[in-house]
Amino acid sequence: MKMYDNHTHLRQHLDPAPPHLLKPVLESAESKGVIAGIREHAPLPEKLMNSRLADFGVTIYDRELGHFFMQFQELDYPVGFELDFVSGLEDETKNILKSLIEESDRRGLKVSGIHGSMHFLPAGKDCDGLPGLDAGYVSWDLDEDVFRAYIERKSPEQFLHAYFGSILDLTKMGIYDALSHLELARKFDRVGANGKSVYFGECEKLYDELARGAIEAVCEAGMVLELNTAGLFSDLGRPYLSEALAKYALELEVPICLGSDAHRPQDIGAGFETAEKMLADIGVKNVIGFNKGNREEIPINKSNQN
Ligand SMILES: [Zn+2]
Numbered sequence: 001m002k003m004y005d006n007h008t009h010l011r012q013h014l015d016p017a018p019p020h021l022l023k024p025v026l027e028s029a030e031s032k033g034v035i036a037g038i039r040e041h042a043p044l045p046e047k048l049m050n051s052r053l054a055d056f057g058v059t060i061y062d063r064e065l066g067h068f069f070m071q072f073q074e075l076d077y078p079v080g081f082e083l084d085f086v087s088g089l090e091d092e093t094k095n096i097l098k099s100l101i102e103e104s105d106r107r108g109l110k111v112s113g114i115h116g117s118m119h120f121l122p123a124g125k126d127c128d129g130l131p132g133l134d135a136g137y138v139s140w141d142l143d144e145d146v147f148r149a150y151i152e153r154k155s156p157e158q159f160l161h162a163y164f165g166s167i168l169d170l171t172k173m174g175i176y177d178a179l180s181h182l183e184l185a186r187k188f189d190r191v192g193a194n195g196k197s198v199y200f201g202e203c204e205k206l207y208d209e210l211a212r213g214a215i216e217a218v219c220e221a222g223m224v225l226e227l228n229t230a231g232l233f234s235d236l237g238r239p240y241l242s243e244a245l246a247k248y249a250l251e252l253e254v255p256i257c258l259g260s261d262a263h264r265p266q267d268i269g270a271g272f273e274t275a276e277k278m279l280a281d282i283g284v285k286n287v288i289g290f291n292k293g294n295r296e297e298i299p300i301n302k303s304n305q306n
C-alpha cells in the first residue's frame with residue numbers, strides 16, 4: 001500500500017509568489033511511490049489578506065483561485081487545504097472554507113482533507129514595534145527575529161498559553177479533519193549549551209502539559225493528529241511530534257497521519273523513513289491516509305524497523 005503524504009504545497013514562500021503548480025508535485029510523488037495530499041494554504045480572513053503579513057506567497061489570492069482549481073480539474077485530482085485558525089476571526093474562517101468547498105463542488109472536485117494550523121496570534125499593545133502587526137496579529141513563525149522579539153515581550157509561558165490555547169480553540173471549530181504540526185512552536189528551537197531547549201528550557205513541564213491537553217482535545221474532536229516531518233530538517237532535528245507525545249496519542253487512540261509540509265516537489269515524503277521507524281518503535285501499526293476525504297489505514301513500512 002502506498003504511503004500518503006497528507007501535507008504538501010504547490011509553491012514555495014517567495015516574494016514575489018510563484019504560481020501554484022500541481023503537475024510537478026504529482027510527478028515527484030509518483031516517482032517516490034507516495035500519494036500527495038495537497039493542503040494548500042487557504043485564503044486568510046480579509047484583515048490578514050490586506051496586511052503586510054500576507055505578502056509572502058503564503059496564501060491564495062482571489063485572483064489565483066481560477067488557475068489553482070483548473071489544474072486539479074485538468075489532472076482529475078482531489079483538492080485540499082491547510083486552513084489557518086485565527087483567534088477572533090472564526091466565523092470568517094468558516095465562510096472561507098464554505099466557499100472553497102462550494103467552488104470545489106461546482107468544479108466536480110473531491111476534497112481530500114482540511115488541515116487546521118495556527119500561524120497567527122493576536123498581538124496587543126505589548127507588541128508595539130514588532131514587524132507585521134498592522135492587522136493586530138503576529139505571524140509568529142515567519143522568522144526567528146520576530147519569534148524571539150515576540151516571546152521576549154511576552155514570556156515563554158505566556159506564549160505557550162496563547163499558542164496551545166489557540167490550538168484548543170481550533171479543535172472546537174468542528175471543521176478540520178486533522179491538526180497540523182502540533183509542535184510548530186519549536187520551529188526555531190534547539191538544544192542550548194546547557195543541554196536545555198533555548199526557548200522553553202525553563203518551562204518544559206508546562207509545555208508538556210499543554211501539548212498533552214491539545215492531544216486530548218484532538219481526541220475529543222475526533223480529529224487526526226499530523227506528524228509533520230519538516231521539523232527533522234530544522235535545528236530541532238526531529239518531527240513536530242516528539243516520540244513521547246506520539247506515545248500519548250497512541251494511548252488515547254488518536255490516529256496519526258504523516259505530512260512533509262513540502263513546498264518543493266523534491267521534498268515530498270522527506271523524512272518519512274525516520275518518522276515511520278519512530279512510530280513503529282513505539283507500537284504504532286497504521287497511519288491515516290486521506291483518500292478523497294475518507295480515512296484509509298495505511299500500515300507502517302516494517303522495513304524501516306531494525
Ligand atoms: Zn503550516
Ligand SMILES: [Zn+2]
Pocket residue numbers: 007009082261
Ligand atoms: Zn503547510
